[in-house]
Amino acid sequence: MAHYVGILDGADDVWGVRVPDLPGCHGGGANPEEAIADATSAVREWVEARLAKGASLPKARRLADLLRADEIDSAAGESAVMIPVLIDSGRPVRANLSLDAGLLAAIDAEASRRGLTRSAFIASAAREKIEGHR
Numbered sequence: 001m002a003h004y005v006g007i008l009d010g011a012d013d014v015w016g017v018r019v020p021d022l023p024g025c026h027g028g029g030a031n032p033e034e035a036i037a038d039a040t041s042a043v044r045e046w047v048e049a050r051l052a053k054g055a056s057l058p059k060a061r062r063l064a065d066l067l068r069a070d071e072i073d074s075a076a077g078e079s080a081v082m083i084p085v086l087i088d089s090g091r092p093v094r095a096n097l098s099l100d101a102g103l104l105a106a107i108d109a110e111a112s113r114r115g116l117t118r119s120a121f122i123a124s125a126a127r128e129k130i131e132g133h134r
Contacts, residue, residue, distance in 0.1 A: 002085040009078040040131045
């Protein structure tokens with residue numbers, strides 16, 4: 001899985017993350033966690049739109065490269081965060097999982113409550129965990 005470096009800044013209840021390698025891609029929120037989650041969604045959408053056009057993705061620079069280029073102003077309170085890029089391939093694959101019977105029953109009940117299949121529910125929960133959503 002690929003990652004892009006995001007630059008987090010903000011204070012109080014206004015936070016933002018910009019992704020310098022993806023022009024115009026940014027996220028925001030009332031706290032750092034919300035800003036990172038929003039940036040993660042924005043990166044996914046940015047990448048999917050780019051791929052849908054048949055364009056290649058910009059190379060993700062390493063944190064050290066961004067620091068050398070003075071793109072992160074730590075004196076101003078900016079910090080680097082890693083933003084995962086998780087893109088669906090559109091090709092489902094069968095997987096054999098072993099889960100506790102009680103957990104499986106809870107998954108099935110919650111999936112049913114939400115109108116989802118077991119697979120869709122587990123995939124959604126996994127995406128949220130990987131992308132850092134709470």
